[in-house]
Amino acid sequence: xxxxxxxRAILEAxxxxxIELSYDRGETVYEQGALAQFVYAVDQGALYRFRLxxxxxxxxxxxxxxxxxxxxxxxxxxxxxxxxxxxxKALAASRxxxxxxxxxxxxxxxxLFSAAASAALAADEKxxxxxxxxxxxxxxxxxxxxxxxxxxxxxxxxxxxxxxIADYFGVRIxxxxxxxxxxxxxxxxxxxxxxxxxIVIRDKRRxxxxxxxxxxxxxxxxxxxxxxxxxxxxxxxxxxHGTSIRP
Amino acid sequence: xxxxxxxRAILEAxxxxxIELSYDRGETVYEQGALAQFVYAVDQGALYRFRLxxxxxxxxxxxxxxxxxxxxxxxxxxxxxxxxxxxxKALAASRxxxxxxxxxxxxxxxxLFSAAASAALAADEKxxxxxxxxxxxxxxxxxxxxxxxxxxxxxxxxxxxxxxIADYFGVRIxxxxxxxxxxxxxxxxxxxxxxxxxIVIRDKRRxxxxxxxxxxxxxxxxxxxxxxxxxxxxxxxxxxHGTSIRP
DNA sequence: CGTGTAGTTGATGCTCCTCAATTTTTGTGG
DNA sequence: CCACAAAAATTGAGGAGCATCAACTACACG
Numbered sequence: 001x002x003x004x005x006x007x008r009a010i011l012e013a014x015x016x017x018x019i020e021l022s023y024d025r026g027e028t029v030y031e032q033g034a035l036a037q038f039v040y041a042v043d044q045g046a047l048y049r050f051r052l053x054x055x056x057x058x059x060x061x062x063x064x065x066x067x068x069x070x071x072x073x074x075x076x077x078x079x080x081x082x083x084x085x086x087x088x089k090a091l092a093a094s095r096x097x098x099x100x101x102x103x104x105x106x107x108x109x110x111x112l113f114s115a116a117a118s119a120a121l122a123a124d125e126k127x128x129x130x131x132x133x134x135x136x137x138x139x140x141x142x143x144x145x146x147x148x149x150x151x152x153x154x155x156x157x158x159x160x161x162x163x164x165i166a167d168y169f170g171v172r173i174x175x176x177x178x179x180x181x182x183x184x185x186x187x188x189x190x191x192x193x194x195x196x197x198x199i200v201i202r203d204k205r206r207x208x209x210x211x212x213x214x215x216x217x218x219x220x221x222x223x224x225x226x227x228x229x230x231x232x233x234x235x236x237x238x239x240x241h242g243t244s245i246r247p
Numbered sequence: 248x249x250x251x252x253x254x255r256a257i258l259e260a261x262x263x264x265x266i267e268l269s270y271d272r273g274e275t276v277y278e279q280g281a282l283a284q285f286v287y288a289v290d291q292g293a294l295y296r297f298r299l300x301x302x303x304x305x306x307x308x309x310x311x312x313x314x315x316x317x318x319x320x321x322x323x324x325x326x327x328x329x330x331x332x333x334x335x336k337a338l339a340a341s342r343x344x345x346x347x348x349x350x351x352x353x354x355x356x357x358x359l360f361s362a363a364a365s366a367a368l369a370a371d372e373k374x375x376x377x378x379x380x381x382x383x384x385x386x387x388x389x390x391x392x393x394x395x396x397x398x399x400x401x402x403x404x405x406x407x408x409x410x411x412i413a414d415y416f417g418v419r420i421x422x423x424x425x426x427x428x429x430x431x432x433x434x435x436x437x438x439x440x441x442x443x444x445x446i447v448i449r450d451k452r453r454x455x456x457x458x459x460x461x462x463x464x465x466x467x468x469x470x471x472x473x474x475x476x477x478x479x480x481x482x483x484x485x486x487x488h489g490t491s492i493r494p
Numbered sequence: 495c496g497t498g499t500a501g502t503t504g505a506t507g508c509t510c511c512t513c514a515a516t517t518t519t520t521g522t523g524g
Numbered sequence: 525c526c527a528c529a530a531a532a533a534t535t536g537a538g539g540a541g542c543a544t545c546a547a548c549t550a551c552a553c554g
Contacts, residue, residue: 004367051375055460059375074364102357109356110349116363117321120251123370128298128306130377131417135510162533170378172511177534196519196533382542409501419543424502441550443501 006069045088085159141211253316283320292335332406388458
């Protein structure tokens with residue numbers, strides 16, 4: 001799900017000239033501050049949408065895959081940058097022309113309303129994930145979503161770096177690395193061809209469990225033994241302490 | 248800003264029967280799972296929108312103030328509960344009737360699109376706050392926002408409990424309490440009439456600074472001394488590629 | 495005058511960040 | 525193709541921020 005998912009169907013319903021675009025890996029589709037002249041839909045490949053913050057920080061709002069729309073703004077300027085993770089193809093239509101068409105076309109503006117409403121609810125859901133999930137839970141869920149988006153014959157070829165995943169969740173790159181490698185040590189996932197971005201999910205059930213609640217998973221350490229010195233009954237949130245172990 | 252801000256102007260533009268409603272403090276406007284029959288706009292008072300999660304957990308998505316809209320769903324059922332924090336007045340209109348009117352009225356459906364698009368962008372912004380801000384930064388910003396929403400002659404009368412603020416940010420109630428009392432000890436805010444929910448901001452400049460970056464603020468302890476051994480230049484994170492446009 | 499709710503405060507430990515070092519992968523020019 | 529440098533990823537040690545548990549105060553309400 002995407003921020004205001006203006007997809008191919010909407011662009012065609014608008015009956016506007018559609019431009020087909022290609023970008024190479026690393027190229028920028030638009031930059032924050034630029035005039036918002038077009039709305040886009042991903043046709044092939046993957047992109048990411050981000051913003052640079054004061055202090056060298058980068059916040060990645062979204063990874064974009066085929067079918068996702070992007071670039072719509074309520075104001076006149078883009079407030080984030082979109083850049084290609086792979087070679088991509090995209091469709092574009094003029095934003096002013098789209099809005100003009102919507103003014104007199106109730107069916108089109110209803111499609112736009114519907115897309116925007118879905119986007120608002122999806123973004124609302126995402127706040128809940130960021131609110132309470134631990135880093136490991138988030139990364140487990142991320143891998144499951146990536147499998148849906150881009151798995152081919154069971155193999156996930158991540159187009160993004162660890163650093164980009166980190167900036168997507170607002171955690172550090174080391175945290176992402178440790179979580180993914182802990183999954184691998186636990187044989188929940190596996191790397192293919194010795195490539196760190198080529199992943200196979202081996203135990204989906206367990207990964208799903210981790211995505212919803214990682215409290216019984218020994219995240220970080222392979223060695224550390226948890227002091228099980230405790231406590232009668234934790235009122236909320238059951239915690240099975242003490243299952244560690246791994247060579 | 249609110250999740251799909253269907254406000255008085257939109258309801259009037261739809262030219263539908265509008266119901267005026269009153270609820271007392273603690274009453275529920277609608278409950279999660281109920282049929283989504285109406286859309287609402289706050290007229291007076293304050294409410295909160297939340298969801299109960301497995302394991303006794305409560306996630307508060309939003310506090311609602313006059314002008315905010317709520318209750319719109321893309322599906323047929325409400326996915327969260329809305330409850331009054333104070334005695335409130337609200338407006339309501341039939342959801343099916345609104346959608347029916349929008350089907351043939353391009354002006355109305357454009358208003359709806361515009362409201363939903365704003366909501367989507369606002370929710371997107373909020374993810375960034377949850378992504379990287381510390382608890383103290385978030386609470387500082389919260390107090391500043393509450394001042395805008397409901398300050399009268401400089402006095403903020405918070406309608407929500409510490410526990411509700413905690414569930415809004417996904418932190419513990421003790422963390423909220425410690426942050427607010429640290430602000431008070433530092434004479435950044437002040438309680439009035441010995442009431443813990445009646446607050447005056449005494450040093451807005453400092454609070455704004457804390458909201459954007461609390462790294463030079465001594466959160467928890469009044470005693471602890473921080474080792475300010477600082478760092479030259481944080482290593483790189485550049486991916487210079489493509490073109491840059493600038494207005 | 496107990497009982498319940500809201501809020502505060504302190505001690506302790508887990509999760510994740512920070513800094514630092516190392517290894518692995520990728521890209522470039524001879 | 526290999527040599528080399530740059531970037532990406534991993535790993536470890538130590539510390540900051542917040543959760544958790546527990547005890548306590550203040551106030552409202554029967």
